[in-house]
Amino acid sequence: MADNLILRVMSKALIPVIILFALYVQFHGDYSPGGGFQAGVIFSSAILLYVMVFGLDAAAKVLPDKALIFTASFGVLLYAGTGVVSLFLGGQYLNYSLLANTAMAGQHIGIIVIELGVGLTVASVMLLIFFTFARRTRVE
Amino acid sequence: MISLTIDIVLLIFLLVMAFAILRVHHLLAVAMMFGLYSLLVAGLFMVLDAPDVAFTEAAVGTGIATVLMLATLAVTRVTHEKELKKTNKRALFIVVVTGGLLLYGTHDMSNLGDNMAPAHTEVAKRYIEKGQEETGVPNLVTAVLASYRGFDTLGEVTVVFTAGIGVLLLLRRKQKPRIKGIQGGR
Numbered sequence: 001m002a003d004n005l006i007l008r009v010m011s012k013a014l015i016p017v018i019i020l021f022a023l024y025v026q027f028h029g030d031y032s033p034g035g036g037f038q039a040g041v042i043f044s045s046a047i048l049l050y051v052m053v054f055g056l057d058a059a060a061k062v063l064p065d066k067a068l069i070f071t072a073s074f075g076v077l078l079y080a081g082t083g084v085v086s087l088f089l090g091g092q093y094l095n096y097s098l099l100a101n102t103a104m105a106g107q108h109i110g111i112i113v114i115e116l117g118v119g120l121t122v123a124s125v126m127l128l129i130f131f132t133f134a135r136r137t138r139v140e
Numbered sequence: 141m142i143s144l145t146i147d148i149v150l151l152i153f154l155l156v157m158a159f160a161i162l163r164v165h166h167l168l169a170v171a172m173m174f175g176l177y178s179l180l181v182a183g184l185f186m187v188l189d190a191p192d193v194a195f196t197e198a199a200v201g202t203g204i205a206t207v208l209m210l211a212t213l214a215v216t217r218v219t220h221e222k223e224l225k226k227t228n229k230r231a232l233f234i235v236v237v238t239g240g241l242l243l244y245g246t247h248d249m250s251n252l253g254d255n256m257a258p259a260h261t262e263v264a265k266r267y268i269e270k271g272q273e274e275t276g277v278p279n280l281v282t283a284v285l286a287s288y289r290g291f292d293t294l295g296e297v298t299v300v301f302t303a304g305i306g307v308l309l310l311l312r313r314k315q316k317p318r319i320k321g322i323q324g325g326r
Contacts, residue, residue: 030277033191041199094290104276111286125304133211
């Protein structure tokens with residue numbers, strides 16, 4: 001679809017806005033609707049749009065499979081690791097109250113960190129699944 | 141009044157979409173209509189004051205799932221449904237019985253917005269009353285998902301991760317076979 005001028009111009013205008021919105025949903029999720037999962041799927045839908053208009057190779061240059069596999073595992077590790085850190089600080093697993101001086105600040109930090117982990121994993125897994133499907137269609 | 145009108149319009153469109161999906165035999169069109177169906181459901185979630193769920197439904201149901209279905213159709217290269225000569229009586233029986241049971245099950249559901257419903261009288265009360273001061277997070281959904289139910293969310297993320305691993309293991313193409321025996325002999 002890369003030869004369609006209207007699609008190219010429109011998607012070039014839309015994709016940055018979608019990615020910005022995904023980041024907003026990610027890091028503003030404790031004040032407004034949304035969170036890691038929503039941000040992850042919104043981010044991956046922006047890349048999906050990019051792939052459909054500009055092709056898989058262009059997207060794979062920016063987001064190679066190896067990097068996606070790394071971030072997918074890193075997200076889970078970040079989440080589980082936050083729990084381990086709170087264990088070492090003398091609390092219960094995934095109880096963030098001890099991560100900072102006050103319990104409330106600790107909870108806030110913990111929630112932001114684990115939401116980041118969720119967002120990373122969801123975005124990269126969705127993209128990995130889509131890339132894998134898309135490659136099957138091309139090489140036959 | 142306005143919200144009632146929106147409800148009715150959305151539900152009518154949902155019904156229209158469901159019947160259209162049943163009647164249309166072109167799989168590409170069916171995939172697109174499933175996307176539209178998800179978008180309508182996202183609108184309904186929005187009316188029910190659940191923007192978090194509406195986000196997910198709109199992005200996953202309308203965006204990613206539709207594109208994955210289109211990609212699958214492109215792989216299988218089947219664009220038309222197989223014609224059925226006669227209705228399968230056993231399948232019809234199972235569908236009718238399951239649908240009847242589901243309808244019967246809705247009798248036990250509490251009314252929408254009923255504050256004496258079991259879901260609202262147990263832990264939810266404490267989340268609403270103490271959530272903000274215990275977590276410092278104004279969005280209650282995030283507080284429950286990330287803090288009170290952090291363990292569940294960790295499980296969900298692990299499920300997503302496992303699904304990704306499964307798809308990679310099953311569908312990923314390797315340039316050359318790993319085991320040398322297969323490569324050489326027949």
